Amino acid sequence: MNQSIFEAKIQKSTRPVVVEFWAPWCGPCKVMTPYLKSAEQEFSGQVDLWRINADENPELLRSLGVMGIPTMIGYYNGQQVARKTGAMTSENVSGFFSAVKNNQPFSKNLTWAERLVRIIPALIFFWAGATNGISYWMIAIGAAFLFSAFYDRCPIYKVVSLQIKSWMKKRQVAEK
Numbered sequence: 001m002n003q004s005i006f007e008a009k010i011q012k013s014t015r016p017v018v019v020e021f022w023a024p025w026c027g028p029c030k031v032m033t034p035y036l037k038s039a040e041q042e043f044s045g046q047v048d049l050w051r052i053n054a055d056e057n058p059e060l061l062r063s064l065g066v067m068g069i070p071t072m073i074g075y076y077n078g079q080q081v082a083r084k085t086g087a088m089t090s091e092n093v094s095g096f097f098s099a100v101k102n103n104q105p106f107s108k109n110l111t112w113a114e115r116l117v118r119i120i121p122a123l124i125f126f127w128a129g130a131t132n133g134i135s136y137w138m139i140a141i142g143a144a145f146l147f148s149a150f151y152d153r154c155p156i157y158k159v160v161s162l163q164i165k166s167w168m169k170k171r172q173v174a175e176k
Helices: 003-012 027-042 058-064 090-101 112-131 136-153 155-175
Strands: 017-022 048-053 071-076 079-085
Touching: 003 058, 017 027, 017 090, 027 048, 027 090, 071 090, 079 090, 112 136
Parallel strands: 017 048
Antiparallel strands: 017 071, 071 079
16 A cells, blocks of 8 residues: 555545554564454444554655554544553553544553663652752753653643644644
């Protein structure tokens, strides 16, 4: 499938569309398959799922700027509204479909393992910043790591990030 055929199909679609780029050899793609099937059933008649084999359509991936798989791109009224590269949990796949259905940006929810990977360095930086004389840089880096572990639960971050994404989207449309 080339870009012009793809864009024509997207424009003709009467429902929001989630496009997943995958490959048969891709482990994370295989992990996500049952999650995608479940979300496809959950959003049946509301959001369409198109699965495109990356090995069979390299020119389409290049034209859309897809650099890795699995990549999911959400379209609403023919316009891209969400994009995520990498494996996601069942909850995040469902959240992606919901975001596309409602024409909203997608925000991934972190798992506890991902949070822990961010909390541990935060504690190390806090400890290093406090033990050998106060180092405000180390404490600030620790605070940044700690914030990255919980940003998806911060209501202020959600509001501000949605406003910024909305502003960027309007700016991109105006530039076209």
